[in-house]
Amino acid sequence: MRFIRFFLKRLVHSLFVIWGVVTVVFFLRFLTPGDPTTALVSPDAGQDVRDALREELRLDEPIYIQYFEYLTDLMVGDFGNSMDVLDRPVTEWIFSAYLIRSVELALAATFVAVVIAIPLGVISARRRHQPADYSATLFSLFGISTPNFWLGIMLIIIVAVPVGFIPTGNPGPLFYQALGDAVTQGNFGGLWDWLRHIFLPAITLGTYFTALITRLTRSGMLEEIGKPYVKACHAKGLPETLTLYKHVLRNTLIPIITILGLQLGTLIGGAIVTEVVFEWNGLGQLLIDRISSRDWTMIQGIIIVIGVSFVVINTIVDILYAYLDPQVIDQ
Amino acid sequence: MISDRVKASLKREFKTSRMAQLGLILVLLVIIVATFAPFFALHDPTEQRIGTGDGVDDDDAGVIGDNGVEEDDDDDIDPGDIDDADEADEAESTDRTDVPPLSPIPGHQFVGETEEIQRVDHEDGTFDIEIVETEVNADRAFPLGTNTVGQDIYSRIVYGARISMLVGILGAGLAALVGVPYGLAAGYFGGRLDDGLMRGADVMLAFPSLVLAIALVGVFRDSGFHTTQLPDPFVLAAQSDTVPNVLIPRADHVAAMPESITFPVTVTLVVALVNWVWFARIARGEAISIRTEEYVKAARSLGASHTRILRQHVLPNAITPIIVLATIQVAFIILLEAALSFLGFSGTNLTWGADVESGRGDLATSWWISTMPGIAIVIAVIGVNLIGDWLRDALDPGIEGESGGM
Amino acid sequence: MEPLLRVEDLTTRFFTEEGQVNAVEKVSFDVAGGDVFGIVGESGSGKSVTALSLVDLVDSPGRVTDGSVWFRQPEMAERIAEDQPEAVDGEMVDLQQLNSRERRALRGSEFALIFQDPMSSFNPSITVGEQVAEAVEVQKRAKANPRALRSRTQGFGLGKFLTTSMVPTVDYVSDEAHARAVELLDTVGIPDPAARATEYPHQFSGGMLQRAMIAQALATETSVLIADEPTTALDVTIQAQVLQTLAEIQDEHDMTTVLITHNLGVIARMCDQVGVMYAGEFVERGTLEDLFERPTHPYTEGLLGSSPSLDAASQRLQPIEGNVPSLFDEEMDNRCYFADRCPKAMHECLTKPETYDASGSESHSARCYLATQEYDSADALPEGYFDD
């Protein structure tokens, strides 16, 4: 019951934030100086072409009408048409391989980060002030201080160029397709191809997170180990690993989950840059492209999709947090 | 504003922590280099050296190859696969006019010739323009090599430090200037105001910083103030007749440096705009915890105004975590600025991020073009992060991991 | 008959950056099976560190540097004698000479602890029932397979942790252990134990949580219970109830107990023997009567206050004027540590007294010259001797 109340409250809040995101994004465009059609039509196009475009984009109506229409359109999943390629709806652009590729990359990076960082953080905390700890600390210092576009480039120079079989441009097959091939036809070439392609981008994108989680796990574990309940666990005679994982590590990771939710923005931002470096045709690269051509409906659509996913994930994280840390609901 | 206890704690931590000392050294190094860029630079960072294509190329391409590029390639790259393509590249590049004769691997002993345009003044006041062949020791003249248009990478890194540090410090400062009062007001007054303000902040937090920054740059770049020219006082002084040249070391050298640098105004505003929320969050938390303290209530009952209480009691208590956050934010904004300029949104290309981008086309052959500026970024950010760690360990403001999100 | 627990010259030090702290200094006492040994002393005198030293739970930078903890356990003695004959004396084993695995295996199976602050002694994100059940489970496994208890992981490594986090049906704690935990919660007087077992520590009151901790200690069916100020963190009214529970349980199970407390009433009611701690040392030790009827050390007299009678002893310890002594090695002079606060300090007290037998039972001893001689006011140190 208490949980449901918490859940509903959190949901209402998220809906409000999503509305805020949409509103901010909508009005952003009206801050741009000049006629939005200027960038879209060739300089020698006549006034009639422009007017037709203005009409099409409903630019001549009062702003609140435009806003209202935009909102109502959004509710039914209509983001408008791309200004650049007018006959193609924004949703068709976004909800396609672009989005899937971005999600794949983000998940792969998160996977890399979690798999490496948590054991590293635990080792670092348990071997405090030993060489393993110093190496992990140094690694995480570099990890959070290295711009990932440069890291990607370094990986290309150091790994891809000498090795040869790791591609550095354009993405490979989509994971689900590759997996389908493997399952239905026993053809693992696709999966290998996918792995080959995503390997460097995932490391590039995952490094910052790996470093961050390592750091947080280490300091969190050290703080947690000093708490009296750990001594109580020892006094009960619990196996050391049980105390370490079930009690200490679990309590360390709970607050880290929220921090990671907030830091998801870093992952998305990093994904944009990583996509550019590896010519990974994802949402980030699409955004950069569209910004260059001032395709505002597309820009708005992409940012809204990113913002909304961010909100949704953070809502899930908060609810998960409440589930894991029973004190949250009562606060 | 900062108590003796805090100072003592800072000092103690600094003395025992090697990392803190290293951080301070790195940051001071970057700041000094950035400030006195014209003195540290070896060349005008914007000066291009375009090869003439004859003579120099034949001899020197060979020299480069024998000593460096080709050898390295043979070692590292699987000959069967890549060699052919590589040779084709090489052949093509000798023909391309934009490939300079001087794109040496840094640190390689290489003596070559270049042609420079020089102005020769005559006694009667007239002058001639002459093309002079000068000998260049690449090792010393271009310690980190040049990029594809022959600009000295080392000098560009020196100048890039200016943009990074300026944007980092100004951006974090502006963000604090907006975020701290916002958060203090929300936390101190609480209630409806707090709800409203923090809802707004939550909406801001829903945008990943880089995404918002890109969108904002997209909005503002068409306005007039995308970039501005910042005159370089050292260069102007060295050029002017009123300042005696003896006051400026190596005045001739300094005078030949760019008179101004292009400063990315939009980017600075944008990074502040996407990061002020973090300051608001911290300031709010502090204000809430201080609001209920007895002495604040007492001050209030004695008739002190809200602004007075905020300034005299709340702000000083909140200052420690804010300083720590500001430090972390500087590191973060340097990275953000680098990403923006890497993506080409900065409006100036004399920055580290843009320089990394400029070498992307030639990674297999001229790895140093992208590598060197990146190392500069890492050094600067590590320095600031180490200082952040030092402050955090010494002051313990409890904001681990809440630094912000790109 | 040999005692169940014999502590000899137990010495624990903290090697901190600021210097060496002599937290426990040559503490010796015996506890017979089923007896309650009480430890009293003011804050910072080293009571908790003594308790932790007994079970090898002193954290770095602290270390037990000297002394032995003899524990009667015939089976163990037999097993240990094969490899470490020097650590065994008849049926007694010197725990200090055992490796850390053996010592860990003893916690939960032979020794249980109750801590001062129940709120911080429970993991906030795991239900109380589960935490009590963990203690039951340890005991259960110990019985089933005593060897496995000495393993560091008992099969619960990272892989197992991941499985248990993802597959709800796999767990370290068995269903029987959960059921037993509910019974135990009932035993210690928690109403509606089945429902409360599924609640989290922050949903419990301090008193209830301390009961849960007692249940947890009971779960282990241990031979020795060490209770470190089990009621100090509670409200006065709750204190009485919880103590009542503790006393009943001690009676019922005839548990050998080391009880640390500030409360003279508790001492009078529960303890058979008492040790008085000051500056890391036992300054007086003896039976309940020895201390209440024949206090020898002026510090004990001070604690008991003006009416040192067993019947009147329902009050808390009397505070004693003066400063708590520093335990930093370099600041400790070689004199009676209590001399600066002692109303009967004499010139010889400037040399450190030994522990002398005092009148009364054979276990009565005091680290004070007054155990061997009468107070002589002519020999007294002038007033303000230590003020400088």
Ligand SMILES: Nc1ncnc2c1ncn2[C@@H]1O[C@H](COP(=O)(O)OP(=O)(O)OP(=O)(O)O)[C@@H](O)[C@H]1O
């Ligand atoms: N981790 C530690 N590091 C350094 N010194 C310590 C540490 N733990 C305890 N001490 C020292 O040991 C001494 C004894 O502490 P202890 O906790 O045993 O006191 P206590 O008698 O239990 O007091 P209280 O009644 O307040 O619980 C203290 O003076 C303290 O300075």
Ligand code: SF4
């Ligand atoms: S030895 Fe002396 S100073 Fe110490 S308690 Fe006894 S009488 Fe007092």
Ligand SMILES: [Mg+2]
């Ligand atoms: Mg204690």
